[in-house]
Amino acid sequence: MKDCSQLQAKDQFLPVKSPPKLTQGDTIVLKWKHGKQAVLMLCFDDSAPTHLDYTIPALTHRRITGTFYINPGNGPYRSRQKEWDSAASAPGIVLANHTYSHIGGMTEKEFEREIALANNELDRIYPTLPKNRLRSWGRPGVPDEQWGISEPQINRILKRHLMIERPPFQGPPFTMNGLEEMEAFIGKLLQDNEAKPLVFHGVAGDWHSVSLNDFLSLLDYVEERRDQLWLTDPLTWHCYKTERESARVVLLDSHSDQIRLSLICDEDTNLYHEPLTLMTGLPEFWQDVYVWQDGHPLYLEKMDGCVLYDAVPGGGDVILSNQRQND
Numbered sequence: 001m002k003d004c005s006q007l008q009a010k011d012q013f014l015p016v017k018s019p020p021k022l023t024q025g026d027t028i029v030l031k032w033k034h035g036k037q038a039v040l041m042l043c044f045d046d047s048a049p050t051h052l053d054y055t056i057p058a059l060t061h062r063r064i065t066g067t068f069y070i071n072p073g074n075g076p077y078r079s080r081q082k083e084w085d086s087a088a089s090a091p092g093i094v095l096a097n098h099t100y101s102h103i104g105g106m107t108e109k110e111f112e113r114e115i116a117l118a119n120n121e122l123d124r125i126y127p128t129l130p131k132n133r134l135r136s137w138g139r140p141g142v143p144d145e146q147w148g149i150s151e152p153q154i155n156r157i158l159k160r161h162l163m164i165e166r167p168p169f170q171g172p173p174f175t176m177n178g179l180e181e182m183e184a185f186i187g188k189l190l191q192d193n194e195a196k197p198l199v200f201h202g203v204a205g206d207w208h209s210v211s212l213n214d215f216l217s218l219l220d221y222v223e224e225r226r227d228q229l230w231l232t233d234p235l236t237w238h239c240y241k242t243e244r245e246s247a248r249v250v251l252l253d254s255h256s257d258q259i260r261l262s263l264i265c266d267e268d269t270n271l272y273h274e275p276l277t278l279m280t281g282l283p284e285f286w287q288d289v290y291v292w293q294d295g296h297p298l299y300l301e302k303m304d305g306c307v308l309y310d311a312v313p314g315g316g317d318v319i320l321s322n323q324r325q326n327d
């Protein structure tokens with residue numbers, strides 16, 4: 001297993017109400033996965049005990065993705081390590097690096113140690129993932145005086161360890177308060193077709209806490225909008241966006257019974273292999289459509305005059321046909 005996206009539950013395509021008119025073989029890459037309107041990344045910091053008690057059961061029950069930025073060197077994590085181990089294999093639950101012990105770094109050596117030790121723990125938790133992979137990092141909120149190194153020094157170390165920093169912090173009780181403001185935040189995301197994290201600390205206890213009632217009501221609000229929201233983790237979002245920005249589709253062949261194309265992007269495909277959602281125009285008379293990439297059938301949704309499907313950049317030719325492939 002090499003793809004972080006495989007840690008998530010499969011999501012449905014958003015039915016496109018009025019798809020653009022695409023002629024046969026014309027292909028576009030959709031802004032967000034499965035044609036979703038916006039991206040919400042629910043995040044939970046500091047390995048707070050209430051994440052194990054309330055948050056993870058509530059998310060898995062609803063099949064909503066959550067990313068937990070852990071501090072493996074700290075007491076709250078260590079005292080419940082076995083429970084974190086089993087939480088890591090729950091569908092939609094992703095564990096990520098928040099430094100080993102939630103300190104900044106007075107020296108490069110100290111900061112690098114904080115990153116590397118947390119990565120070692122994540123490698124123990126995810127033994128089948130390749131060590132040479134992109135990894136998500138959530139910057140710990142510590143006072144300026146706990147940083148003795150500059151931003152370029154921090155970034156150099158992050159780059160050396162293939163760490164991808166989570167987008168800027170948004171979350172209660174720092175940048176919003178109460179259920180209404182959290183719902184308004186998601187409403188605005190949908191309105192702007194944007195992608196943002198919503199970061200929590202304690203839920204019903206611990207520190208910087210939100211009430212259980214507000215949290216569960218917010219999950220209900222998210223669930224009601226799940227056909228419009230791509231609920232994912234910051235690393236998967238980063239991969240999708242980065243690949244999409246340099247993605248090109250080359251039409252190789254276009255016949256009455258088959259269309260063949262190639263999807264490429266400028267990124268290193270050993271690190272970037274998140275499937276992108278494509279929309280391809282079909283001949284009007286096609287009743288059915290089947291899509292393969294590199295011989296493997298792809299997950300798809302046929303719509304009026306076109307088809308939506310997920311393909312991996314650099315993953316081999318994509319073939320669309322109105323007949324099943326025999327070989």
Ligand SMILES: [Zn+2]
Pocket residue numbers: 045046098102139140141
């Ligand atoms: Zn933190």
